[in-house]
Amino acid sequence: MDLLRANDRDGAYPPSYYASTVPARPALPAAQGPIHTDVCIVGGGYTGLSAALHLAERGYDVVVLEAQRVGFGASGRNGGQVASGPRLDLSTLEARYGRETAHAQWALAREARKLVDELVARGLDCDLRAGVIYATDRAGDVAGYHAEAAHVQAAVGYDGVTPLDRDRIAALVGSAVYAGGVLDAGAAHLNPLKLVLGLADLAQVAGAQIFEGSQVRSVADAGPHVVVTTDAATIAAEQVILAGNGYIGGLDSATAAHVMPINSYMVATEPLGPDADAILPEGHAVADNKFVVNYFRRAPDGRLLFGGGESYRYRFTPDIAGKVRGPLERIFPQLRGIGIDYAWGGTLAITRSRLPFARKVSPRVFSAGGYSGHGVALSLLFGKAMAEAAAGEPERFNQLAALPHAPFPGGAALRAPLLLGAMSLAGLRDRLPF
Template sequence: MGLNLLYSNDRKGHYPDSWYAATATATAPFPALKGDIRADVCIVGGGYTGLSAALHLAEAGMEVVLLEAHRVGFGASGRNGGQLGSGQRMDQEGLESLMGETESRKLWQLGEEAKDLVKSLIARHDIDCHLKPGVAWTGSSHAEVKHLHDYGHHLQERYGYDQLEILDQSACHAMCPSPDYKGGFLDHGAAHLHPLNYALGLARAADAAGAKIYEQSEALEISEGAKVKLRTAAGSVTADHLILACNGYLGGLNRQVAARVMPINNFVVATEPLGDRATEVLTRDVAVADSKFVVNYFRLSHDKRLLFGGGESYGYRFPTDIEATVRKPMLQIFPHLRDVRVDYAWGGTLGITMKRMPYLARLAPNVLSASGYSGHGVGTATHAGQLMAQAIKGQAEGFDTMARVPAPAFPGGSRLRSPLLVLAMTWFAMRDRLGL
């Protein structure tokens, strides 16, 4: 049962002991599935992808059933850094090389639509998730800063993106007084939010629209065909269409997706409230992500805690001391916070792909899947749910554009891919430390 990561690090039906869970707007549990039911669409996974798909399909008048093994927002959707970024996970220069000018422009536009969708859903459904504008990208070397500045000018000149504030070293230090950072840019069109409250708000909206949500209802077996049948421990769903929205928790439900989307673990801490010392972290209420290969990301919570994410692991188990895992990069960025207490430390599992672009695929005529957001999921996953809903309704242009992004399988299959990734990550982490 633990092989699909659903139970390797968490108790069934319980959110992790995170600051997000401690401050979430509680939602009453949804029932577990009992008995045999049918639906127009069955969705597996109650994160941003599945909840967005359920909401958009239910609003279109379709009978929707969503199965979640634990609780809605249990996985990466309720544990992440809360950053709503611009564009795609791969930058536009990379996409231009990979896909060409026309497709890269379509992908940029889809990324902008993803941000707008999240902001509009929060407004339309009155989701209280502390949405605030601004995400900065910072560099730790002059070469990294030059690349960020060049890329910022590229977005301004080639894409007409006017939301960037270019930061030299003094402006960057005035915003974020870390001795590690030497400049970057601040993206005013990006944003940050309370990720679990956002997921719970989507769940309430989907429920109100008529979607039937079942928690603690793990999909154990899928039978494909003209009708798709899913079996759980206490029931089954027969549906015309199936959406797989499992991301890092897919397990063995589909080999094609599992070969291309690898689960990895990432970790976050929340310090004690910093009070007046919050200005030692940030002087503006923005989020920050740096340009290291294993990205550090952080922001201040609404009660002035430092929420800091850093460190990754591969395999099924989280490290025994998550706080120590995250403190190491945190103190590299903020050595002056050595005396600050950590009140919460938690881990989560996300899905990554070889190209760090999401994997959207039509696995069968009536089976769609979206996952592998590679740390860019707040907007992209929400949007992927909408794109799959549109595709089921016969409007597949956006889905097909995302599905055209190359998605090579990880080398060596599921047995070798994790050791190979560890080797690659170790090499890049060493380069970060050496400043290469």
């Protein structure tokens, strides 16, 4: 099944709250005829546009091919949370990969976080706001959250994390569900569609050409150029960057074996009004400890943006609002029956390690993806690293690609059914009372 068309209207943005916050943009033209370029980038999301911006600013001729619209995928419809560190705790990274690799991963994640601030400093308005709460509803987990905050400060000198007890987290969230957690002042949240559209604008100003409605059918690294084909164009490139993430499909089977698409769902309520000022009164975002994570924040116009629920089949669930309403009302019973104005789904990509996957597909083709829910900042860094590699500076990309990854089991035919079973079983723990 073609994920690019399985759940959304062709050539249109999903009916998300984010789409309502930006002016309508005319579609960019599709690629036509023979084109020659220095670097062809497949995918017009954060990864591809970051690569395009950094290459164009170095003077390279860059072509971006987007199958739908810029930011059509996860980049334009995600929860908008920007982590200050990697997807995994520092102590987990140390245990799995050793101290040196773990600390290097932490440093890279910090650099990724700074890339967001640098874009905003250049005038990219994406409603950036500081502060993310990481919450747990399990009393036995609270001490571990607090210990990890202390460990991060001692090991890498990051002091942006404040421990929260039950009373303090209840006051900051506006819910009695959580037993405790931490507040990371260095993490942030933003409007993801504004970020990706602003990134596209910066890339175009720098000289990159972006084509929409240009789904790539094949990539062949043979002969004098890498040849990329769409339905209406043939692009001869010196190098190619694959930035399709969960939509990579058959363009690179090895990346597809390591990067698995899953669906996540979000809603935007009606504006809460002054009676709900106790909900997230200081404007933080929240992500909790559930295997199927609940993540939420207030929008600038007072709505609650709430993400919850996943599915592991190609099709979105038919009743997104109903699926998300359950966890929303469990956390905020005072909002029972609240009107939901927007409901949408999106396809993200995970890896088995929950760390991004990067590889050199062939001598002139690079690929990355699988940000596992932490892609807003990390994808910018991976795009920059692939741009550096294409420019003859592969050190950072090689560091990212050297991280060991195991593919999902089952091969192309059984990979998705096995994931469905494993993830559904793991998600059962969210319904256990202990």
